[in-house]
Amino acid sequence: MAGSPSTASEPGGVKNALMNVGSGPIIYQLLGPCKIFKEITASDYRDWNCQELQNWLKNELESDSGVELENWAEKEANLSRIIKQVLKCDLHKSNSLDTVILLPTDSLVSSLCLEAACKDLKRQLVLSRALGCSFYMIDPKRFSSLVLREEFLREALSIRDITGWRHLSLRKQPSATTVLLLISFHGDPHLCHWETGLRPPASHRATP
Numbered sequence: 769m770a771g772s773p774s775t776a777s778e779p780g781g782v783k784n785a786l787m788n789v790g791s792g793p794i795i796y797q798l799l800g801p802c803k804i805f806k807e808i809t810a811s812d813y814r815d816w817n818c819q820e821l822q823n824w825l826k827n828e829l830e831s832d833s834g835v836e837l838e839n840w841a842e843k844e845a846n847l848s849r850i851i852k853q854v855l856k857c858d859l860h861k862s863n864s865l866d867t868v869i870l871l872p873t874d875s876l877v878s879s880l881c882l883e884a885a886c887k888d889l890k891r892q893l894v895l896s897r898a899l900g901c902s903f904y905m906i907d908p909k910r911f912s913s914l915v916l917r918e919e920f921l922r923e924a925l926s927i928r929d930i931t932g933w934r935h936l937s938l939r940k941q942p943s944a945t946t947v948l949l950l951i952s953f954h955g956d957p958h959l960c961h962w963e964t965g966l967r968p969p970a971s972h973r974a975t976p
């Protein structure tokens with residue numbers, strides 16, 4: 769979907785372009801990348817999500833990051849300068865962006881999206897994940913999520929010796945038994961950070 773990596777980018781330095789797939793109507797996942805990328809393209813399957821991001825970009829909406837951050841106005845202004853476009857995207861299509869052709873993209877980021885788009889375990893790459901999650905709520909609506917287990921992920925990604933563990937609080941996932949953050953660094957699949965241990969009330973847990 770995205771173009772091939774730009775030769776203009778140097779490891780560790782400022783990079784040109786980042787593509788975010790399944791952005792939803794929220795920006796938290798782009799606050800970090802906006803410090804290193806010159807351009808970000810956000811995308812989502814749902815028109816309403818794309819519209820919300822457009823409204824935020826046009827300053828027609830109060831953003832709600834869910835957290836109190838220092839220098840929030842400055843962070844928002846930086847990010848909105850760097851998000852260059854918001855595109856409709858459907859991962860089920862062979863050309864997910866339809867007729868739009870992107871310029872070469874250095875990185876592709878997707879958070880909690882592939883499992884929302886996929887209905888089975890075939891041809892799936894999971895980038896970050898709430899384990900055991902069978903649904904998520906956008907009040908009051910409930911959306912389905914493919915249930916994944918740690919064993920499946922370890923096998924699918926051929927990860928046996930995990931060298932780094934880190935506990936990090938992500939947002940609350942109503943149906944998850946465990947929240948996992950997996951970061952796979954280029955060239956070294958063993959350098960992964962997994963997070964376990966967030967346990968929601970029993971009434972909210974996914975059924976196996």
Ligand SMILES: C[S@@+](CC[C@H](N)C(=O)[O-])C[C@H]1O[C@@H](n2cnc3c(N)ncnc32)[C@H](O)[C@@H]1O
Binds near residue numbers: 794859880
């Ligand atoms: C759980 S939300 C995650 C939103 C955001 N990335 C985050 O981390 O909070 C899943 C997102 O995947 C999007 N999505 C679902 N099916 C998709 C598809 N076929 N193609 C692209 N995006 C899709 C949804 O519209 C939704 O915004």
